[in-house]
Amino acid sequence: MGCFWCTEAVFKELKGVVSVIPGYSGGEVENPTYEAVCEGTTGHAEVAQIEFDPDVITYSQLLDVFWHVHDPTTPDRQGNDRGPQYRSEIFYHSDEQKQTAQGSRQKLEADQVYPDPVVTKITPFTTFL
Numbered sequence: 001m002g003c004f005w006c007t008e009a010v011f012k013e014l015k016g017v018v019s020v021i022p023g024y025s026g027g028e029v030e031n032p033t034y035e036a037v038c039e040g041t042t043g044h045a046e047v048a049q050i051e052f053d054p055d056v057i058t059y060s061q062l063l064d065v066f067w068h069v070h071d072p073t074t075p076d077r078q079g080n081d082r083g084p085q086y087r088s089e090i091f092y093h094s095d096e097q098k099q100t101a102q103g104s105r106q107k108l109e110a111d112q113v114y115p116d117p118v119v120t121k122i123t124p125f126t127t128f129l
Contacts, residue, residue, distance in 0.1 A: 007048040010069050016056025021049045024129045025091050031129060040083045047091065049128050059097060063104040066090070072108075073116035088120040098122065 012020040024037055027044030037044045052062060070078050072088045092098040101122045109118055 007046075007069075010065065011048060011050055011062070014052075014057060014062075014065065016053045017062075018051040018053055019049075020051075021128075023047060023049060024085075025049075025125065025127060026089060026123060027127075037085050038083065040085060044085060044129075045087050045089050046085050047089070047128070059100050060104060063090075063101060067104065067108050067113070071114070072118045072120040073114045075119045088118075090120060090122045091125040092122060093125050098124070 008020045008022050011017055023046075024032060024042075024044035025047045027037070027042040029036065029042040029044070032042040032044055036042050037046070050062060052059075070088060074088070076082065076084045076087050078086045078088075090101045092101055105118060105120060105122065108114070
């Protein structure tokens with residue numbers, strides 16, 4: 001979704017969000033450095049791990065914010081940030097989250113919110129560094 005510090009700044013202001021921790025996910029290298037991730041050789045994306053209270057804010061509401069605070073139509077780029085670490089990707093933790101994310105993406109596409117195709121990947125969560 002782009003720079004993890006920018007992502008952190010947006011989501012930590014939402015009522016019901018307990019914590020937002022910037023880090024990396026989706027890569028093949030154990031304990032990569034920021035520099036290695038920026039070189040694009042580790043396979044990691046810059047991400048934000050979001051803990052939330054579902055009684056206050058739902059996963060669907062978080063997804064709605066996600067879709068609207070970045071451009072999900074540009075592969076490996078957000079604004080001036082370029083590289084595979086800036087790809088648009090959702091890492092889900094359960095089948096329910098997967099289905100919710102896929103449904104929200106389908107609705108976004110059906111509503112034609114963006115003129116270009118959505119390239120956001122929806123991927124099972126494995127590790128967070």
